Amino acid sequence: MKKALSALIGLAVIICSMPINTIAGDALMMATTTSTDNTGLLDYLMPEFQAATGIEIKWTATGTGKALKLGENCDVDILIVHAPSAEKKFVNAGFGKDRREIMYNDFVIIGPAADILIKGKPITEALKAIKANQALFVSRGDNSGTNKKEISLWRAAGLPVPEKEKWYVQTGQGMLTTINVAAERNGYTMTDRGTYIKYEDNMGGKPPLKILVEGDAVLLNQYSVIAIDTAHCPNAEYVLVKKFTAWITGAEAQQLIKDFKLLGKPLFSPNAQ
Amino acid sequence: MEFLSNGFVQAFHLLWSGNAETYSAIWATVMVSSYSICCSLIAGIPLGFCLGYFNFRGKKSVRTVVDTLMALPTVFIGLIVYAFLTRRGPLGDFSLLFTLPGIAIGQTILALPIVIGLSATAIESTDKKLRTAIISMGANRQQLFMSSLWEARHGLLAGAIAAYGRVMTEVGISMMVGGNIKWHTRTITTAIALETNKGQFGMGVALGLVLLTIAFCVNVSVSFLRRRY
Numbered sequence: 350m351k352k353a354l355s356a357l358i359g360l361a362v363i364i365c366s367m368p369i370n371t372i373a374g375d376a377l378m379m380a381t382t383t384s385t386d387n388t389g390l391l392d393y394l395m396p397e398f399q400a401a402t403g404i405e406i407k408w409t410a411t412g413t414g415k416a417l418k419l420g421e422n423c424d425v426d427i428l429i430v431h432a433p434s435a436e437k438k439f440v441n442a443g444f445g446k447d448r449r450e451i452m453y454n455d456f457v458i459i460g461p462a463a464d465i466l467i468k469g470k471p472i473t474e475a476l477k478a479i480k481a482n483q484a485l486f487v488s489r490g491d492n493s494g495t496n497k498k499e500i501s502l503w504r505a506a507g508l509p510v511p512e513k514e515k516w517y518v519q520t521g522q523g524m525l526t527t528i529n530v531a532a533e534r535n536g537y538t539m540t541d542r543g544t545y546i547k548y549e550d551n552m553g554g555k556p557p558l559k560i561l562v563e564g565d566a567v568l569l570n571q572y573s574v575i576a577i578d579t580a581h582c583p584n585a586e587y588v589l590v591k592k593f594t595a596w597i598t599g600a601e602a603q604q605l606i607k608d609f610k611l612l613g614k615p616l617f618s619p620n621a622q
Numbered sequence: 623m624e625f626l627s628n629g630f631v632q633a634f635h636l637l638w639s640g641n642a643e644t645y646s647a648i649w650a651t652v653m654v655s656s657y658s659i660c661c662s663l664i665a666g667i668p669l670g671f672c673l674g675y676f677n678f679r680g681k682k683s684v685r686t687v688v689d690t691l692m693a694l695p696t697v698f699i700g701l702i703v704y705a706f707l708t709r710r711g712p713l714g715d716f717s718l719l720f721t722l723p724g725i726a727i728g729q730t731i732l733a734l735p736i737v738i739g740l741s742a743t744a745i746e747s748t749d750k751k752l753r754t755a756i757i758s759m760g761a762n763r764q765q766l767f768m769s770s771l772w773e774a775r776h777g778l779l780a781g782a783i784a785a786y787g788r789v790m791t792e793v794g795i796s797m798m799v800g801g802n803i804k805w806h807t808r809t810i811t812t813a814i815a816l817e818t819n820k821g822q823f824g825m826g827v828a829l830g831l832v833l834l835t836i837a838f839c840v841n842v843s844v845s846f847l848r849r850r851y
Contacts, residue, residue, distance in 0.1 A: 378720060387820045409801030423709035424719055523819040551821040584709060
């Protein structure tokens with residue numbers, strides 16, 4: 350009994366003495382979107398950044414909505430997000446600064462390969478056809494960048510944003526999970542092209558859902574970096590963030606983004622100015 | 623379906639080949655769950671003892687509160703702990719968000735009601751006549767407490783195992799407070815969530831089996847201890 354007790358206390362003392370901050374050297378905390386993480390881009394890019402600058406980057410991947418909230422609450426130093434209008438609001442509110450565009454891909458509507466309803470139509474026509482036929486549409490429903498874009502597209506098509514309709518399913522989950530739901534239920538969904546290629550790759554190049562609508566200018570999906578403003582969050586590592594921004598908008602990193610491919614297809618196109 | 627069988631093969635491969643990412647997640651899981659289970663046992667057993675041993679006014683209400691808290695949802699605890707640990711929260715200056723000790727705080731809150739409740743039950747179910755016997759043998763107060771604790775040891779152990787299982791398998795707190803940061807706060811459960819989101823179901827199954835393997839090792843050593851004492 351006494352032995353067990355003293356062993357327990359001993360263990361507790363050992364664990365309590367474990368260092369709270371295990372960070373050695375410079376480190377940056379980043380909040381980013383699921384699409385950059387789930388596609389494997391960050392796993393590919395960030396070791397290169399660390400090798401080039403010696404700065405470690407730690408990232409947490411969530412929807413753009415939560416990423417912006419983490420920035421507002423000073424829990425991170427930098428953001429990579431893809432919801433331009435929400436980003437501009439964020440910067441105007443004084444939470445962030447130095448917003449720089451780094452890369453883009455585009456959103457596409459995917460659906461069953463046998464589709465004859467929306468294939469090749471412009472986006473507004475496609476959404477109208479989905480609504481008119483009550484075809485199953487799967488939405489992220491999670492306030493992410495992709496979700497915000499989808500909502501703006503319904504509005505742009507002059508349609509009320511669906512909510513409780515039987516044919517409208519909101520998963521509240523990440524992009525790949527949402528694509529899987531659409532595939533299981535043989536429905537339509539909107540995704541960024543990068544995540545779709547990742548899905549194609551997961552399916553061994555033979556996905557049940559195909560790209561049906563693409564190429565409209567409104568479907569552009571722009572990713573940007575935003576530094577958290579030190580006037581709002583004095584603890585933010587602004588000096589390191591500047592190094593990161595300079596690196597990712599520089600020629601070397603932009604080339605790395607261009608070279609990131611799955612199934613021989615690029616997932617993101619660099620476009621830093 | 624085939625990802626299930628793939629998962630078995632992959633689980634073995636991950637453990638055998640010493641996959642660095644997997645071992646980092648194993649380390650984080652073991653570290654943080656040991657930390658939180660120690661804290662909750664040290665605080666919870668004395669509290670549970672008092673709740674089970676003594677009779678006082680409002681004992682039943684306290685018991686109801688403790689039992690209700692056993693049902694605390696992990697995501698909710700995660701949110702509450704986040705509110706305290708965020709830079710702009712009351713404990714923001716300690717920089718505990720996105721760290722293992724941060725997760726441990728949340729998991730301690732998760733485990734505490736289980737330890738208190740099950741310890742109290744264990745103490746209550748010891749033989750009351752034993753106390754009289756021990757007192758009549760001339761034991762002092764401290765010896766009396768210790769012998770009651772010793773009598774209840776199997777029940778206390780069962781409580782500890784239940785709490786450990788809950789702590790090790792939770793995902794809500796680890797995700798919200800830890801942030802699933804690679805090489806740092808990625809535990810096995812948050813890694814499973816990530817792999818599932820990435821559509822790598824086989825990998826998710828493999829990591830689940832890895833977690834079960836750890837739980838198995840813990841339980842084997844516990845049952846070894848139980849046989850000895």
